[in-house]
Each structure stands twice: as C-alpha cells, then as structure tokens.
Ligand SMILES: Nc1ncnc2c1ncn2[C@@H]1O[C@H](COP(=O)(O)OP(=O)(O)OP(=O)(O)O)[C@@H](O)[C@H]1O
C-alpha cells in the first residue's frame with residue numbers, strides 16, 4: 001500500500017527560475033493496484049516518482065508505504081520496498097558487470113549484503129529460470145557484460161531486476177519511451193505479465209495514451225503539478241483516447257498541447 | 265644485468281600491491297584518488313616508527329595497513345559527506361598527510377639499517393634452509409652467471425604476499441558487498457535503487473585501496489631500509505602506469521585477469537625503469553620522465569595499432585570491391 005499525502009515541491013524557490021513542480025498531490029494505492037499516469041511534459045510526473053522513491057524530498061506532505069512514514073528516509077533505504085525502472089535503458093543496469101552479477105545485485109535489494117559470493121550455483125539456476133521467462137535467450141549469456149546488450153534487452157533485464165524480488169511498490173517512469181515500437185511492445189507485455197502474476201502495486205508513467213488505457217486498473221492524469229483526473233474500474237475500461245482529450249479540455253479549458261501523447 | 269632485473273622484480277612486487285590499491289580506486293570505484301602519494305608514506309612512516317620502538321615487524325606492518333585504511337576513509341568522507349569533488353578530496357588529504365607523516369616520523373628520514381624487518385627476519389630462517397645456495401649453484405652451472413642474488417627469500421615472500429592479496433581482492437570483488445562496490449563505480453544511480461549505501465561503499469572502498477597502498481609503503485621502507493618524507497612523490501603516477509601497462513598488455517576481460525595484469529604491469533614498469541637507468545645517457549633524475557613516456561606509450565600505442573588495423577582492413581575491402589567491379593565491367 002502506498003499513500004502520498006498533500007505533497008508539494010518547488011524547485012529553485014524564491015528565484016526567477018521558481019518552478020512549482022508539485023502542488024498538493026494526494027494519492028492512495030491499495031495493494032495490487034496498477035495505476036497508469038499520463039500528463040503533458042513538465043506536469044510533474046517524474047518529480048512525483050522521485051518523491052516516492054526518495055530521490056527527492058518534498059517541501060511539505062508525507063509518503064507512507066504499508067502505513068509506515070518514509071518521507072525522509074533516504075533513497076537507498078527506501079529501495080528496500082521499492083523497485084524502479086527508468087526511462088533510459090542505460091540507467092537500470094551496471095554495464096561493466098555481467099548479467100548474473102547484475103541479477104545478484106538486484107537479488108540483494110531487500111537483504112543484508114554479506115561477504116559471501118554474490119553468485120553461487122543455486123542462485124545461478126534461479127537467475128536462469130527468471131531470465132528464461134523473458135524469452136530473449138539471455139539465460140544462455142549469464143556471463144556476458146550487460147553493456148553488450150541492446151537497449152530492449154537491457155530494459156527487459158532492468159524490469160526483471162526490479163520485479164523478481166517482489167517489491168512492495170513498483171515505479172515505472174516511461175520505461176518503454178526510449179525503445180523502438182516492437183521493443184516497446186515487448187516490454188509492455190512483459191510488464192503486464194509480471195504485474196499480473198505477482199500482483200505488484202505499480203505506478204507507471206507513460207506518454208502513450210493507448211498503453212495507459214490498456215494497462216492497469218486505474219488511470220490518473222497530471223497537469224501543472226496537480227492530479228486533474230482519476231478514473232478506475234469500469235469507468236476506466238470504457239475510456240478512449242478521444243474521451244481523455246475531451247476530458248482534459250473540459251477541465252483545463254485548453255487543448256492538451258502534447259502531440260506525442262496523442263500519437264504515442 | 266641479471267641482478268638489476270632481479271631487484272626490479274622484488275621491488276615491482278611491492279609496487280604491485282600499491283598498484284592494486286590504485287586499481288581499486290581508479291578503476292573499480294571510478295574515483296581518481298590522489299591520496300596515494302601521502303598514504304604510501306604514511307604506511308612507511310608508521311611501520312618504521314613502530315619498528316624502531318621495538319614493535320614486532322609483522323605487527324608494525326599491520327599498523328601501516330590500518331593507518332592507510334583510515335587515511336582512505338577520510339578522503340571518502342570528504343567526498344561523500346563533505347560533497348567535495350573526488351580529485352580535490354584526494355589532493356586535500358594528500359597535503360594534510362604530508363604534515364601528519366612528518367608528525368609520525370618526527371624527522372624527515374628514519375633509517376632502518378640496523379633494525380629487524382620482515383625481510384631480514386625471514387632471511388635468517390630462510391638462510392638456514394640453504395635454498396639460496398641451491399638455486400644459485402644451479403643458475404651458475406646452467407647459465408654461467410657470474411653474480412647471483414644474495415637472497416631469494418624476498419622474492420619468495422613477495423610472491424606469496426602479492427598472490428594472497430590478489431586472491432583476496434578477486435574474492436572480495438565477487439561477494440555481495442564487492443558487487444555493490446563495483447556497481448557504485450559503474451552506475452551509482454542504479455545501485456542506490458537496489459538499496460546500497462553508496463557513501464559507505466565509497467568510504468570503505470577508498471579505505472581498502474589506501475590500506476593496500478600503505479602496506480606497500482610499509483614493506484618498501486623495510487625493503488629499502490629507510491622511511492623518507494618524500495618517498496611518496498609520484499607514487500600515483502607509478503600506480504597508474506602499472507594499471508595502464510598491465511591492462512593494455514593483458515586486457516580487462518575478467519576481474520581475475522585484470523588484477524593479474526596490474527601486478528605484472530607493476531613488475532614490468534620496474535624492469536623498464538631499471539633497464540633505462542642502466543643506459544649511459546639516463547640517470548635517476550630522469551625517472552619521472554621515463555614513467556610519463558611509458559604511460560603515454562601504453563595509452564597511445566594500443567590505439568594506434570587498432571586504428572592501423574582498421575585502416576588496413578578498409579583498404580583491403582576497397583581493393584577487393586574495385587577488382588570485382590572491374591571484373592564485372
Ligand atoms: N532538478 C530540477 N530543478 C529545477 N527544475 C526542475 C528539476 N526537475 C524538474 N524540474 C521542473 O519541474 C517540472 C516538472 O518536471 P518533471 O520532470 O516532473 O515533469 P514530467 O511530468 O516528468 O515531464 P516529462 O513528461 O517531460 O518527463 C518541469 O517544469 C521541470 O522543468
């Protein structure tokens with residue numbers, strides 16, 4: 001369970017560059033919720049993800065995970081509960097290390113790191129079986145350096161690394177945006193499969209409206225640091241891109257200026 | 265000639281321990297740590313002062329390791345907690361260590377000539393075994409050498425110490441903590457999202473790195489028979505030279521291979537310097553110049569070779585294409 005209460009955050013406060021990135025965000029995800037997040041460029045989506053993950057601290061407001069207040073917990077401690085995949089395929093893996101070493105690092109996410117070997121026979125078998133579920137043949141390349149993988153392969157590996165330890169919260173920030181359409185579809189399908197299988201509580205930012213409609217049980221739309229639309233259940237299943245755009249215009253009185261969101 | 269090379273291997277193996285430390289900071293942590301010039305002397309100073317106060321030599325050497333570890337940790341704290349840039353953190357610590365080292369030693373030079381050292385003590389027991397005579401007699405009869413090394417014991421212990429350190433480093437870098445340490449140097453954002461405290465890892469990593477450097481310093485003081493306030497000047501370049509020479513000769517395919525490359529790199533470095541100094545037109549003052557030229561060579565030559573190969577390959581391909589086109593026409 002994730003709860004975001006009255007979060008506000010302003011960058012460069014009291015300077016000419018002042019930017020109110022988040023203005024009173026309230027959001028509650030029940031365990032097993034899969035929420036997609038859309039919104040124009042600069043709406044504050046990534047900032048919200050960073051506040052939840054602990055990469056940024058809010059000016060006011062609280063973040064709770066499983067009813068525990070984590071607002072000021074540093075990022076590395078909070079990642080005990082949180083799995084993340086970033087937009088940049090290079091960001092989620094260590095390129096100079098092998099596939100199995102990367103998985104071993106992910107394996108230790110919610111455990112104490114010791115002076116025992118990170119990879120042993122038993123774990124290698126485990127990693128192999130996880131990799132096999134990606135259907136990319138990576139299970140035969142355990143000792144290949146991750147820097148040699150393609151962007152799509154690296155992102156699939158990042159997704160696996162973020163999820164196989166079943167974190168309490170999964171944060172995905174445009175994790176398919178840097179990939180070509182077929183690779184993006186592959187990652188989208190993998191995401192759907194893994195969230196369905198493990199019922200991870202997930203927050204996924206995307207610019208692709210169709211993807212936001214297809215995935216998850218709830219959709220929120222952000223604009224200018226606020227959540228302006230929040231639909232779930234049947235209401236969400238009946239949504240279409242036209243309805244979404246229309247809704248935006250009704251609320252904001254202007255057209256959504258983001259072409260990428262419509263085409264996506 | 266043989267003696268010169270022999271001595272180069274002895275001292276090269278001591279430098280190899282320092283080079284492994286430099287490898288840990290520069291390569292594994294991706295942290296250009298200049299503390300080395302200071303912590304090498306710290307190791308020498310602590311070992312020397314302990315020995316002249318009748319501390320057993322092995323314990324004196326262990327104290328040097330502890331001192332180096334602390335120095336490295338402080339550099340790490342300056343960088344992570346004080347948010348000072350890596351280069352500057354190292355320079356500040358190196359500068360501070362100059363005064364600290366003088367405080368430790370109380371004077372700028374401590375001779376150890378009539379003091380016991382790990383090497384003289386070992387040489388005592390070693391001498392009783394009669395191994396030196398056996399090896400030397402064999403060398404004289406098979407190669408007709410006129411001068412033979414006075415003892416093989418230093419080489420013997422240094423091989424063992426260096427091998428142990430290499431194996432421990434290899435093992436450590438594959439443990440759960442070691443993997444996190446490597447990831448800290450490789451992709452800090454990523455490892456933080458897998459709940460590793462990169463600050464602590466950086467501090468510990470630099471601590472271990474400088475512990476090895478100080479160990480090398482402590483051993484070098486005992487090997488050379490003195491500790492000197494200025495013996496650390498240029499150490500960082502020598503360490504880097506060893507890493508770069510080793511890597512360009514043996515590659516960086518795996519950790520085990522790279523640590524081996526670094527050790528051999530250090531020995532080769534010492535050998536090249538020893539040979540260069542034997543020539544009539546170079547003297548000890550030219551050491552730094554030789555070092556720089558060596559590093560530049562190790563950096564530039566492999567690139568030149570691969571570009572040359574690439575150019576040749578392309579030219580060949582073009583020729584093939586042209587002849588084929590002519591054939592068709
Ligand atoms: N570190 C920062 N310093 C100053 N301003 C920032 C910083 N990070 C973000 N901003 C600003 O805050 C606003 C929200 O940014 P954010 O990255 O959250 O938007 P987003 O919704 O993720 O947009 P996009 O769809 O382009 O990724 C933007 O106007 C951005 O310029």
Ligand SMILES: [Mg+2]
Nearest residue numbers: 045046047173
């Ligand atoms: Mg963003």
